[in-house]
Amino acid sequence: MLTAATAWLVVRLPAAQQMLAAPASTPTPSTGPGGFDWSRVHPDGSAIPKSGIFYTLMNAVMWLGGVAAFCGLVAGAIAFGVGPIFGAHIVSDRGKSMMWRNGLVAIIVGSSTAIIAGLLVL
Secondary structure (H helix, E strand, O other), X not given: OHHHHHHHHHHHHHHHHHHOOOOOOOOOOOOOOOOOOHHHOOOOXXXXXXXXXXXXXXXXXXXXXXXXXXXXXXXXXXXHHHOOOOOOHHHHHHHHHHHHHHHHHHHHHHOHHHHHHHHHHO
16 A cells, blocks of 8 residues: 555656746736726716716615614613513523624614725725
8 A cells, every 4th residue: 555655656746846836927018009908997976877866875775774773772772681670581692692783783884985985995
């Protein structure tokens, strides 16, 4: 068995050395005609017709997301507070995790415009 493994290693070793060899230098890009001009591609909100409707819809969705996250936060606080009174510790634990999740969602929804603006700068 050892001789079979040694024979396999001897056969495969040159191929592994070729795979581990240093790569050749990268070619320099040509500045000739042709290809795609990426410098002309950039987001332009004014080029979209009726873009005000899009912003109105996004503001409405963001507002509804904030209200939903706040309602979930309040529901979690109620479950967290009422659970131990009735001896339902599972409900209390679920209410606590609900508060954490909805608080995080409220932060993400509230800062979504800053997050998107940061991504557009990249």
